[in-house]
Amino acid sequence: MKTRTFIDQVDVIVRSGKGGDGAATFRREALVMFGGPDGGDGGRGGDVVFRASAHVNSLIAQYFDPHLFAEDGVPGSGCRCFGRRGKDLVVDVPPGTLVTDKATGLVVADITEIGEKVIIAKGGAGGFGNVHFKSSVNQAPTEHTPGGPAEEKRLHLELKTIADAGLLGFPNAGKSSLLTAVSAATPKIASYPFTTLNPIVGTIEYHDFATIRMADVPGIIEGASKGVGLGFAFLKHLERSRVLVYVIDMAGTDARNPWDDYKILAKEIADYNMQLPDLPALVVANKMDKAAARKNLKRFIKETGVKPIVLSCESGAKELHEYADLKDYDGPMGIEAFKQELRKIVNPKAPHEEKPDIKDMPDTTGDEIPAEAMKFASFLKLDPPKKKSHPSRGNIHG
Numbered sequence: 406m407k408t409r410t411f412i413d414q415v416d417v418i419v420r421s422g423k424g425g426d427g428a429a430t431f432r433r434e435a436l437v438m439f440g441g442p443d444g445g446d447g448g449r450g451g452d453v454v455f456r457a458s459a460h461v462n463s464l465i466a467q468y469f470d471p472h473l474f475a476e477d478g479v480p481g482s483g484c485r486c487f488g489r490r491g492k493d494l495v496v497d498v499p500p501g502t503l504v505t506d507k508a509t510g511l512v513v514a515d516i517t518e519i520g521e522k523v524i525i526a527k528g529g530a531g532g533f534g535n536v537h538f539k540s541s542v543n544q545a546p547t548e549h550t551p552g553g554p555a556e557e558k559r560l561h562l563e564l565k566t567i568a569d570a571g572l573l574g575f576p577n578a579g580k581s582s583l584l585t586a587v588s589a590a591t592p593k594i595a596s597y598p599f600t601t602l603n604p605i606v607g608t609i610e611y612h613d614f615a616t617i618r619m620a621d622v623p624g625i626i627e628g629a630s631k632g633v634g635l636g637f638a639f640l641k642h643l644e645r646s647r648v649l650v651y652v653i654d655m656a657g658t659d660a661r662n663p664w665d666d667y668k669i670l671a672k673e674i675a676d677y678n679m680q681l682p683d684l685p686a687l688v689v690a691n692k693m694d695k696a697a698a699r700k701n702l703k704r705f706i707k708e709t710g711v712k713p714i715v716l717s718c719e720s721g722a723k724e725l726h727e728y729a730d731l732k733d734y735d736g737p738m739g740i741e742a743f744k745q746e747l748r749k750i751v752n753p754k755a756p757h758e759e760k761p762d763i764k765d766m767p768d769t770t771g772d773e774i775p776a777e778a779m780k781f782a783s784f785l786k787l788d789p790p791k792k793k794s795h796p797s798r799g800n801i802h803g
Contacts (some may be wrong), residue, residue: 412468413564413604413642422450422491424529424552425478427537431545431763432484441544442743443485444535447552450528451475451491455504455514457521458497460544462606464562467496475526481534491528501567501645517645520767520775525560529553563641566604568620571646572614573674575666576623578654579691581605582718584621586740604642609744613755617747620646640677648685648750649674653713655690655698655705656764663701664692685750688713699730712736714743730789751761 425447432440453475468471473496496507504514504525530553538546572580584590597616598737609617622642643649651670653663667688674681690705692698694717706712714737718723725738726732739745767775 411604412464412794415464415468415471416563417467417471417473417560418557419453419526419560420472420474420557420585421453421526421555422475422528422530423555424448424450425480425488425491426551426729427532427534427549428481428483428486429535429549430483438463439544442535442546443483444537444549445481445483445486445488446534446537447481448478448488449489449531450478450552451493452528452554453526454493454495455498455502455516455523455525456495457500457502457516457519459500459519461497461499462497464502464564467498467562473479473555478531481531482534485536487535490531493528495522498562498563501565503565505561505637507561508627513558513560520777521698526556526558526738529555565645566606566620566622566642567645567674568606568618569646569753570617570619570648570650570747571643572619572621572650572652573643573670574652575654575659575661575670577659578652578666579718580621580777583652583689583716583743584619584719587744588619590621610692610745611744611748611753611755615748615753615755617751617753619650619747636779640674641649643674643681644678646684648687648747649681650747651688653688653690653705654692655701655713655715656692656695656702657697658692664705667705667709667711687746689741690715693717693719693725693731694719699728701732702734714738714746715722716740716743 407740427447430442430444432443434440453473473494475494477489478491481488498516500517500519500521502516503512504516504523505512513525516523524657532550532552537544538548540546574580583608584605587609588607590605604623607619607621607623611617620642622640643764651667653666654661655663657663671682688711690698690702690713693702693715702713702715710712715725715731715734716739720742731738737743766777769775769778
């Protein structure tokens, strides 16, 4: 039985735990006269907490289980026994999840950083037992307070993929092929339109272990900003990108003009979100191993005024230079040139270049120590080791 594998928006009902009631009891024990009140307090209700996890890339878990309820606090009892606190419900969501109130439309939380925790619904406070109400003039109080009420909300969760670079192009432009060529991602590649049906994120890794996350979204067609095709359902996944990568089928495989494709794509993202055109952008001319692509390149530059990065996912820069009609091209050429141009814009830091500030250290008092906290462990040598010669000759490289 087939089922849905990717969900990027869902409605859920969130309810925290109700606080436990305080107890109104009196001490009853042999040989103890006038034992007095001994009712304990109720336990606090559990919180509903959303946590951004790197191991989750969809809201499918919430789609199949939209009722997110934390545990109620346990009521107090005699002998000054306090009720147990209700367990928190920690819900793992993908980074980039926007949480809004279903009734008002107000933003409740925007969860972007891995490991970030947000209390969505706070548990009710525990009630007081009658032991709190005893005094010299009220030695047998029966007063006690009920636990605090649960907090219930109807929320809308929407995933907007977080990536440093977002691939933007028409169907069959070669976005998935480019992602496969520069990263270890394995999106489905085929010659029919809309092969990619949901965003796929790949990681580009450089020689010094610096990384850039790049997202491949389904192909955009004219009218996408108004809902045509897959429409704005996936345009939103470009909103959190730091750089847009226009992937143009320079060969015009589907009887399209590459220069018209570029203008249409620019118009669609501007119509969808006026801030997107302000982002840094790279233009990639794909399928340059085809004669039609090399023929269209000059007119593309003339029509748009843009000198793209020319490449082919089927061949490298060395092979492209062998074509007579590309020998005089002075723009960036090849997969490696694309990776370096992308790095200039994103400017990712290599792990050994990151100098964490102790004031930014995450909280480590909970049951789990966040992975980010390990960067602050002074006893760990996280810097790359120095080069050494043969052990018998000592370290001649310093």
